Amino acid sequence: xxxxxxxxxxxxxxxxxxxxxxxxxxxxxxxxxxxxxxxxxxxxxxxxxxxxxxxxxxxxxxxxxxxxxxxxxxxxxxxxxxxxxxxxxxxxxxxxxxxxxxxxxxxxxxxxxxxxxxxxxxxxxxxxxxxxxxxxxxxxxxxxxxxxxxxxxxxxxxxxxxxxxxxxxxxxxxxxxxxxxxxxxxxxxxxxxxxxxxxxxxxxxxxxxxxxxxxxxxxxxxxxxxxxxxxxxxxxxxxxxxxxxxxxxxxxxxxxxxxxxxxxxxxxxxxxxxxxxxxxxxxxxxxxxxxxxxxxxxxxxxxxxxxxxxxxxxxxxxxxxxxxxxxxxxxxxxxxxxxxxxxxxxxxxxxxxxxxxxxxxxxxxxxxxxxxxxxxxxxxxxxxxxxxxxxxxxxxxxxxxxxxxxxxxxxxxxxxxxxxxxxxxxxxxxxxxxxxxxxxxxxxxxxxxxxxxxxxxxxxxxxxxxxxxxxxxxxxxxxxxxxxxxxxxxxxxxxxxxxxxxxxxxxxxxxxxxxxxxxxxxxxxxxxxxxxxxxxxxxxxxxxxxxxxxxxxxxxxxxxxxxxxxxxxxxxxxxxxxxxxxxxxxxxxxxxxxxxxxxxxxxxxxxxxxxxxxxxxxxxxxxxxxxxxxxxxxxxxxxxxxxxxxxxxxxxxxxxxxxxxxxxxxxxxxxxxxxxxxxxxxxxxxxxxxxxxxxxxxxxxxxxxxxxxxxxxxxxxxxxxxxxxxxxxxxxxxxxx
Numbered sequence: 001x002x003x004x005x006x007x008x009x010x011x012x013x014x015x016x017x018x019x020x021x022x023x024x025x026x027x028x029x030x031x032x033x034x035x036x037x038x039x040x041x042x043x044x045x046x047x048x049x050x051x052x053x054x055x056x057x058x059x060x061x062x063x064x065x066x067x068x069x070x071x072x073x074x075x076x077x078x079x080x081x082x083x084x085x086x087x088x089x090x091x092x093x094x095x096x097x098x099x100x101x102x103x104x105x106x107x108x109x110x111x112x113x114x115x116x117x118x119x120x121x122x123x124x125x126x127x128x129x130x131x132x133x134x135x136x137x138x139x140x141x142x143x144x145x146x147x148x149x150x151x152x153x154x155x156x157x158x159x160x161x162x163x164x165x166x167x168x169x170x171x172x173x174x175x176x177x178x179x180x181x182x183x184x185x186x187x188x189x190x191x192x193x194x195x196x197x198x199x200x201x202x203x204x205x206x207x208x209x210x211x212x213x214x215x216x217x218x219x220x221x222x223x224x225x226x227x228x229x230x231x232x233x234x235x236x237x238x239x240x241x242x243x244x245x246x247x248x249x250x251x252x253x254x255x256x257x258x259x260x261x262x263x264x265x266x267x268x269x270x271x272x273x274x275x276x277x278x279x280x281x282x283x284x285x286x287x288x289x290x291x292x293x294x295x296x297x298x299x300x301x302x303x304x305x306x307x308x309x310x311x312x313x314x315x316x317x318x319x320x321x322x323x324x325x326x327x328x329x330x331x332x333x334x335x336x337x338x339x340x341x342x343x344x345x346x347x348x349x350x351x352x353x354x355x356x357x358x359x360x361x362x363x364x365x366x367x368x369x370x371x372x373x374x375x376x377x378x379x380x381x382x383x384x385x386x387x388x389x390x391x392x393x394x395x396x397x398x399x400x401x402x403x404x405x406x407x408x409x410x411x412x413x414x415x416x417x418x419x420x421x422x423x424x425x426x427x428x429x430x431x432x433x434x435x436x437x438x439x440x441x442x443x444x445x446x447x448x449x450x451x452x453x454x455x456x457x458x459x460x461x462x463x464x465x466x467x468x469x470x471x472x473x474x475x476x477x478x479x480x481x482x483x484x485x486x487x488x489x490x491x492x493x494x495x496x497x498x499x500x501x502x503x504x505x506x507x508x509x510x511x512x513x514x515x516x517x518x519x520x521x522x523x524x525x526x527x528x529x530x531x532x533x534x535x536x537x538x539x540x541x542x543x544x545x546x547x548x549x550x551x552x553x554x555x556x557x558x559x560x561x562x563x564x565x566x567x568x569x570x571x572x573x574x575x576x577x578x579x580x581x582x583x584x585x586x587x588x589x590x591x592x593x594x595x596x597x598x599x600x601x602x603x604x605x606x607x608x609x610x611x612x613x614x615x616x617x618x619x620x621x622x623x624x625x626x627x628x629x630x631x632x633x634x635x636x637x638x639x640x641x642x643x644x645x646x647x648x649x650x651x652x653x654x655x656x657x658x659x660x661x662x663x664x665x666x667x668x669x670x671x672x673x674x675x676x677x678x679x680x681x682x683x684x685x686x687x688x689x690x691x692x693x694x695x696x697x698x699x700x701x702x703x704x705x706x707x708x709x710x711x712x713x714x715x716x717x718x719x720x721x722x723x724x725x726x727x728x729x730x731x732x733x734x735x736x737x
Contacts, residue, residue, distance in 0.1 A: 027111035031068035038072035058211035064171035064179035074124035074163035115169035190519035191263035222577025226253040245301035272303040279320020369718035374611025381681035388420025401427025440478035471495035506591040535559035545582035548575035667719035679703035
């Protein structure tokens with residue numbers, strides 16, 4: 001007697017539960033992937049859809065409600081029967097060559113059966129079918145309804161108005177443990193490695209909705225910023241199949257990456273020939289510190305042939321390649337060889353950095369020089385708030401040809417402000433020196449005199465100059481006076497208490513700067529003073545980086561929201577991609593509030609940063625694009641040893657760094673770069689609003705040159721060992737004599 005061995009239903013249930021492990025995220029990943037596969041099949045057939053995948057979240061007492069909706073193919077009743085009556089069959093389209101990920105024929109079934117109340121609703125050609133999946137008496141069960149014609153009520157209920165599918169389930173604490181928070185669902189789905197291609201695909205629009213408060217969020221993923229350090233192809237031969245082409249790409253991120261968990265942003269994605277993700281790993285280098293910055297991809301050609309032949313090359317737990325399989329035993333060591341080469345290069349780079357560390361004498365010189373540079377930055381680059389009108393605004397001739405604008409102003413302590421001095425050159429001649437003074441010592445005058453230099457650009461036009469001031473104590477009223485020959489103009493300035501800052505600016509973000517992990521959501525507040533920005537006003541919210549999002553595009557001010565005339569509006573911000581920076585603007589007429597956003601994989605250490613600049617770092621990247629750079633985050637000035645001109649003076653291993661020529665060279669490029677950064681910060685904080693993009697570089701270079709003239713010698717004296725310089729000059733003089 002012979003026959004097919006029957007599978008015990010308990011075995012099937014164990015496999016289903018093992019695949020999901022009671023994890024809501026795993027279940028959602030499977031359902032999202034199914035929706036994506038459906039869109040892929042449509043695209044291969046030439047059908048174009050928006051590619052919307054909508055995820056819903058809600059709480060019902062202690063239970064969590066989850067659903068995934070698409071507007072793709074939908075399924076006829078016979079398709080539902082084929083897909084859900086059998087377990088483990090290739091039903092996704094893989095067998096007929098579709099570019100889909102449904103390798104096991106069990107993902108959606110596992111997701112819906114292993115949770116509670118798993119139901120699939122699907123619309124196909126004006127027919128509606130429902131399928132329930134559940135466990136009864138330790139057996140996996142399905143209950144497929146007969147198809148019915150669609151009605152408006154059905155479509156409204158499920159929010160599908162063409163073809164499409166919605167799969168839903170309940171997360172019960174007995175199965176899943178505590179139901180994840182909405183923010184957790186957002187972060188883990190958007191960063192999940194199995195969804196990486198979907199989340200970064202411009203043809204997909206993935207959203208997450210909180211049914212409890214109707215809040216929508218767009219989900220996405222952006223790769224870390226980094227430099228590709230390896231791009232190679234190799235082959236492996238496996239039994240009867242012959243040669244498999246493998247492509248490997250490795251990049252090095254600017255910062256250390258998260259190298260563990262399903263939401264890691266480091267590691268090598270393992271993909272098949274169609275780019276479908278199989279797993280992610282650094283294999284034996286998972287915990288190697290020298291590989292902490294690595295990310296990339298390994299593409300395996302002809303991989304699907306193995307799956308169609310039922311080769312068990314993938315783990316049924318959905319965690320990547322099955323290492324004990326003979327094919328994987330050939331592939332993984334080859335990947336590790338390439339990783340080993342990169343790790344050794346990283347080791348060499350680190351060793352070079354160690355060798356190039358400065359000695360105590362150099363440390364003292366660098367500390368002195370960068371202390372000077374930080375003092376210069378504090379003086380020259382502190383942001384200034386302009387109290388006058390914008391450069392492009394139409395202006396009138398100043399009364400008497402000489403006037404300070406505005407005639408009265410309110411300022412706060414701890415910030416710099418600029419009044420505007422307007423001069424008619426027909427009344428006050430060019431090259432006149434204007435003296436600026438205050439009758440109170442509580443207001444610092446940062447521009448005690450202004451020269452009305454002759455300029456071909458101005459001609460007979462009104463000359464506009466800025467008077468920089470800074471208040472040091474609140475509740476002080478003072479007179480600012482400008483004097484030129486016999487001409488005098490005055491302005492009254494009142495220093496507000498710090499708490500009244502908002503009242504002077506109309507609105508502000510709290511906090512004004514936020515650092516987030518990729519796809520981490522943070523709440524911020526926009527505070528609005530309704531006496532300045534009145535009820536009914538529409539404040540627009542925008543961001544200068546598409547990878548960073550804010551939960552609303554606008555806010556309508558309502559004075560009923562205000563407490564003591566201050567209305568507080570809560571917003572949420574998040575972003576994709578380690579290393580992304582953004583500026584969010586809230587604007588209404590002439591009012592502006594700014595929120596700075598940084599997306600970082602790990603907390604940045606600010607240890608040692610006491611100003612704009614930190615001591616230099618010597619970098620050994622093999623093919624740098626520049627000789628020196630500056631990091632806003634760390635304040636580090638980075639010198640690239642392998643840049644040709646740098647290597648010429650310092651040597652390939654920095655061995656000539658202490659020679660006088662090398663010291664002078666370092667002083668020159670460090671001073672040049674730092675003065676440029678100070679000038680850039682100063683320009684954009686003081687006059688950036690009035691400069692065109694074309695004019696800004698010239699203004700920055702001009703100001704950097706002025707800084708070099710003003711402070712260059714002082715910086716050189718600190719960076720160059722003066723005893724060696726004197727000895728070098730003595731030798732030169734002896735040779736001449």
